[in-house]
Amino acid sequence: MQELRKDPIIGRWVIIATGRARRPGTFIASDKSSLDPQSLKKCQFCEGNEMQTPREVFAVRKSGSKVNMPGWSVRVIEDKAPIFKEDVSLKPKMQGLYEVLDAHGVHEIVVESPDHVANMADLDAKQIKHVIDAYVDRIETLEKDTSLRYVLAHKNYNWSRDNQNIPHTHSQLIATPVIPMRVREELKGARKYYDYHERCIFCDLIKQECSDRRRIVTENDDFIALVPFASRFPFEMWILPKQHHAYFWKGVKGQEASLAQTLKEVLARLKEGVNDPAYHFVIHTGPFSRKKGEGCEFDTIEKDYHWHIEVIPRLTHTAGFEKGTGFYICPIPPEDAAGYLREVEI
């Protein structure tokens, strides 16, 4: 017996295999890079090797320590091979029916620890709080650049050997003049729901999940972590703030430690429960507010959107047609995944 489930936010239908689900323990992670001593010696992200990296743009530092020198706990640097350059034209160019923009933007690396640790799950919550502080500080700074609309704060852990992964825990900030497709769909879906119900769909979802409880993995006073109802991937998790706020960098203020605790627990449950899989997470937030006429078609975001974090482990290869059609098959029911993750000893 299997079900089709509709993601209530963006309308994507997902097949939930309730019948032939594999048991959680049988998922095996692949493509792991290792922490060999050679890479440790050369690791540009380790404390002491600051001169090997591009320019430092932010750091949480011991008082008295100097820029680009040891003494930091989190360090944000420019990317060595940035996707974007800063000095380009911002005017869209039309080529017949095609629209082109120079890829203006900012690409930065957040080094999450001075020590050579691979998985954020192994950092303590205090250290993860520093990482969140770094995200917030950088996003606040990038907001001042009025050409930017969105900062994609995200992390890949062991995701792919192609990706020149460095086995030292780090995340990335990609600031762009456009809103990513998936976030745009969410903004549209959230507004549509609000127009009809005059309530935030995420707030309603949290209320229902807190009453149902089957898909909740963990919660504290401020945050809830759950496996979404129409999960696309096995053990996919969302972390949602209980208090409504559209913007991550504003809403998280005063709750940084609480978010760090939740994120630590989510990643630790994934590591211990599902064989240390590769994963990524992305912070979904409202975009920068811009004046009307500056590409700001979403003027009701404060009321109808709700920031959150999506965590996706890589446990199955996506079938080809999922890329082509956006029609996903998830091989484990979200309720089973959540139940399993809740019971993992960490």
Next chain:
Amino acid sequence: MQELRKDPIIGRWVIIATGRARRPGTFIASDKSSLDPQSLKKCQFCEGNEMQTPREVFAVRKSGSKVNMPGWSVRVIEDKAPIFKEDVSLKPKMQGLYEVLDAHGVHEIVVESPDHVANMADLDAKQIKHVIDAYVDRIETLEKDTSLRYVLAHKNYNWSRDNQNIPHTHSQLIATPVIPMRVREELKGARKYYDYHERCIFCDLIKQECSDRRRIVTENDDFIALVPFASRFPFEMWILPKQHHAYFWKGVKGQEASLAQTLKEVLARLKEGVNDPAYHFVIHTGPFSRKKGEGCEFDTIEKDYHWHIEVIPRLTHTAGFEKGTGFYICPIPPEDAAGYLREVEI
């Protein structure tokens, strides 16, 4: 120098790396399964092994040959472990704000050759025409089931070892009561363009591409194969009929041989030019027309939508954040990819 490009149909922004593009020859395919003699002996898809497969539902056969016996050139069978079952309720169930449907549908396998050939690129155009005939025949039959809205005709070649790939060329038909997300986005995008311009966006796109020529890989009287302007993946190709038609199974009538020739050439150029990569293709078509009130919100499809085939080779691992955000990075400019594919000797 890099560009952001907007897919004019669904509005997805893509980063096109014009600066640090890898040269086409440096892409290496991975995860190939092999044609070992053991698998050949046991292959359930080979001629002579018909009794090992589930029920045959269609075949192109020599006259006089019998169902589930040798003598066929293309054979359609039910899937052994179907995603869908046919005998379920069709009523959506609401669980608070969530909507659930039993996964009603049909899942069939199209065995594309009686011989143990792995890649469709190695079939001759006449044989590929038989495959197209099989798609059309099955879709026409499935259309009669009024509970179904869409048939996803697609093919995975060597896509993933997880997927229990059988190294005997075959494709799949998945018939569902819902329209896949990506196709729905296209339908919406195409209608929006038509509302404004009173022209089909795909027809306009073909006209522009035929005049520009840089992204065209091959064409004949009826079809054009091109690398899309806002390509998400390196060497992604679309095959479009020059004559406007919303529905694959109706529009292709009389042009089956011509499509087979184009598909053969596209797949052969991919195989010879890019080191025999894994790939998938999906036929994007208008959904089954249903009466108003039966979930038919797209009533202008005939005028504004245009069926086509999308071919996506697997040459790079998708970065984590692309899954989470729908924000893709394509490491080779479409014009370079098309130019390279045009020059491949086949």
